[in-house]
Amino acid sequence: MSIEVKVPVLPESVSDATIANWRKKVGEAVARDENLVDLETDKVVLEVPSPVDGVLREIRFDTGATVTSEQVIAVIEQGAAAPAPAKAEAPAAAAPAPAPAKAAAPAAAAAGTGTSQLPPGARFAAEVNQVNPAEVAGTGRRGAVTKEDIVNYVRNAPVGGGARPEERVPMTRIRTRIAERLMHSKNSIAMLTSFNEINLGKVMAMRKEMQESFEKQYGIKLGFMSFFAKAAAEALKRHPIVNASVDGNDIIYHGYADISIAVSTEKGLVTPVLRNVERMGFADVERAIADYARAAREGGLKLEDLQGGTFTITNGGTFGSLFSTPIVNPPQSAILGMHAIKERPIVENGQVVIAPMMYVAISYDHRIIDGKDAVLFLVDIKNQLENPHRMLLGL
Numbered sequence: 001m002s003i004e005v006k007v008p009v010l011p012e013s014v015s016d017a018t019i020a021n022w023r024k025k026v027g028e029a030v031a032r033d034e035n036l037v038d039l040e041t042d043k044v045v046l047e048v049p050s051p052v053d054g055v056l057r058e059i060r061f062d063t064g065a066t067v068t069s070e071q072v073i074a075v076i077e078q079g080a081a082a083p084a085p086a087k088a089e090a091p092a093a094a095a096p097a098p099a100p101a102k103a104a105a106p107a108a109a110a111a112g113t114g115t116s117q118l119p120p121g122a123r124f125a126a127e128v129n130q131v132n133p134a135e136v137a138g139t140g141r142r143g144a145v146t147k148e149d150i151v152n153y154v155r156n157a158p159v160g161g162g163a164r165p166e167e168r169v170p171m172t173r174i175r176t177r178i179a180e181r182l183m184h185s186k187n188s189i190a191m192l193t194s195f196n197e198i199n200l201g202k203v204m205a206m207r208k209e210m211q212e213s214f215e216k217q218y219g220i221k222l223g224f225m226s227f228f229a230k231a232a233a234e235a236l237k238r239h240p241i242v243n244a245s246v247d248g249n250d251i252i253y254h255g256y257a258d259i260s261i262a263v264s265t266e267k268g269l270v271t272p273v274l275r276n277v278e279r280m281g282f283a284d285v286e287r288a289i290a291d292y293a294r295a296a297r298e299g300g301l302k303l304e305d306l307q308g309g310t311f312t313i314t315n316g317g318t319f320g321s322l323f324s325t326p327i328v329n330p331p332q333s334a335i336l337g338m339h340a341i342k343e344r345p346i347v348e349n350g351q352v353v354i355a356p357m358m359y360v361a362i363s364y365d366h367r368i369i370d371g372k373d374a375v376l377f378l379v380d381i382k383n384q385l386e387n388p389h390r391m392l393l394g395l
Contacts, residue, residue, distance in 0.1 A: 003052050005036060005074040007067050011303050016068045017041045018173050024056050030076060037073065042177035044301045045267070048073070055080040121147035129154045174267045185330050190366040193325040196378045198385050199355045200341055203227055206388055218283035224338075225261065226285040228313055228381070231391055232336060233257040233277040235380040236311060241369055242362075242377045243310050245331040251368055260309035260329065261289055263296045264319075270296055271329060273309040317341065317358065326363050333369055336381070337361035 007017060017039040024036050030050040039046040058075040067073055118126060118133060125147050126133050136153045138145035171179070185191070207222050214222040236243040236257045244253045257278045260271035272292040274285060295301045312329050317340040326337040337360060344357045360381065364374045384391040 001078045002057065003054065003076045003078050004072045005048065005051065005076060007039065007069055007071045007073060008046060008048065010041065010069045011307070014041045014043070014303060016066050017046065019061050019063050019065050019067060019073070020045060020172075022059060022063060026056055026059055028056055029081065030054060030056055038299070039067070040173045041303065042173055043306050044174075044270070044303055045299045046303075047299065050076060052076060052078045054078040118145060119147070122150055125150040125154075172267055174270075178268050181330070182327055185327050189328055189330065191328055191363055192366045192371070192374070193361050193363040194371065194374050194378055195323075195359060195361050196375075196382050198358050198360055198382045199346065200224075200358055200385060201355050203385055203388050204356055214283070218286070220283060220286045220290060222282065223286055223289070225289055225313070225315065226282040227385060227388065227391075228336070228338060229259055229261070229274065229277050229285050229289075230280075230282065231381050231384040232259060232311060232313060233280075234384060234391065235377050237278065238380060239373055239377040241373050242334045242364065244368060245310070245333055246365065246368055247331070254310040256310070258308050258310045260312040260332070261292065262312060262314035263293055265296045270301060270306060271309065271312055272296070272301060272305045273307070275308075312336070313338065315339075323359050323361075325361060328363050328365055333365040334374070334377075335363050336378075337363070 010017065018041075020038040020040040022037050024030055024034075030036060030053070032051065032053050033049045035047045036050050036056070037048045039048060054076045056074060057077045057080075059073070060075075061067055061073050122133070122145055125131070126145075129150065131150055131153060133145045133150070136145050136149050139149055140146040203224070207224075211222055214220075240253050240255075241251075243257065244251050246252075256276050259274045259277045261274060262269055262271050272295075274280065274288050277285065280288070292301070292305065295305070309329070310332060312326075312332055312335040314326050314335060315338040316324050316326075317338050321339050322342065323339060324337055326335045328335050339359045339361075341356045341358045343354050345352050346355050346357065347353075348355075360378065362374050362378045
């Protein structure tokens with residue numbers, strides 16, 4: 001019985017998909033729920049599983065083709081078995097081993113550095129710079145390679161050798177979509193960024209004190225992101241304009257904190273959404289972030305995981321960033337940027353002390369968020385994280 005394999009129903013915001021990679025070839029056996037093909041949309045890569053056990057009889061679209069919702073892309077013969085591989089014929093009488101080619105030795109020598117034929121100065125320069133003289137045009141007598149030829153070759157060669165390779169590849173759909181959204185953000189939002197710094201000494205002390213108990217109780221480690229997510233959710237309550245969005249000439253105020261957490265993948269940055277963070281506990285936040293990060297690495301994020309979101313947090317500090325200006329993710333109006341934690345001297349109570357400090361940034365849409373609101377929001381985040389006991393008590 002022939003079974004058609006169709007493109008899954010795509011959300012209204014996604015009109016089509018591109019076939020990124022066929023996991024099976026025509027004639028190969030497939031098992032039920034085994035991934036047949038990867039479909040790349042503007043936001044995520046979708047896996048299309050086999051609906052039955054059988055053999056893949058037909059592939060109707062090649063890699064790179066554009067397909068739409070419920071379009072038939074393959075046909076599976078249910079219950080069929082893949083043909084057994086042909087038996088290997090009896091080995092013929094062993095042919096005598098070919099004699100080694102005598103011409104290979106000179107060729108091999110020529111393929112080497114060949115420095116033994118060079119003058120002492122040129123030989124030394126070639127060995128020090130790991131240059132193959134055969135690749136250098138000689139200007140000496142009878143085309144001999146001189147020391148100056150070696151030096152000039154090294155000076156003019158690009159980093160990594162004398163070759164200048166180039167490769168042109170098309171952007172993936174996800175990368176293209178990211179580029180479009182970033183340009184849209186840049187061209188449509190009056191973006192401004194404010195900065196502050198946070199002493200994370202008390203947060204780090206709390207993590208150190210409670211890490212073992214927290215992990216034993218909840219089965220997951222206590223990270224920094226949960227502190228920032230909870231602090232942001234509390235600050236958004238007190239500064240609702242930062243949690244708002246623009247729709248034409250209207251401002252939409254969101255009475256909930258759906259926080260997008262930026263996650264880096266091989267295909268680009270994605271921002272899965274934590275829903276109702278104001279109602280979540282620290283363990284809930286940590287579990288959700290861990291699940292999203294794993295799904296992002298394995299290509300298991302769903303479209304609905306990325307949709308919505310009223311505010312974004314991005315952590316460039318995981319890659320060593322000390323200072324940056326994050327870009328707002330429309331239709332949101334603000335984004336919080338975390339950075340690397342560095343021990344720096346600061347003044348506390350008239351004394352110079354060393355403390356774990358982090359620069360934080362908030363980029364915001366200046367059309368609806370005034371500088372005062374953005375700065376007060378960032379100061380709210382700072383006060384909560386420098387006094388985490390107050391944050392836990394909702395103060």
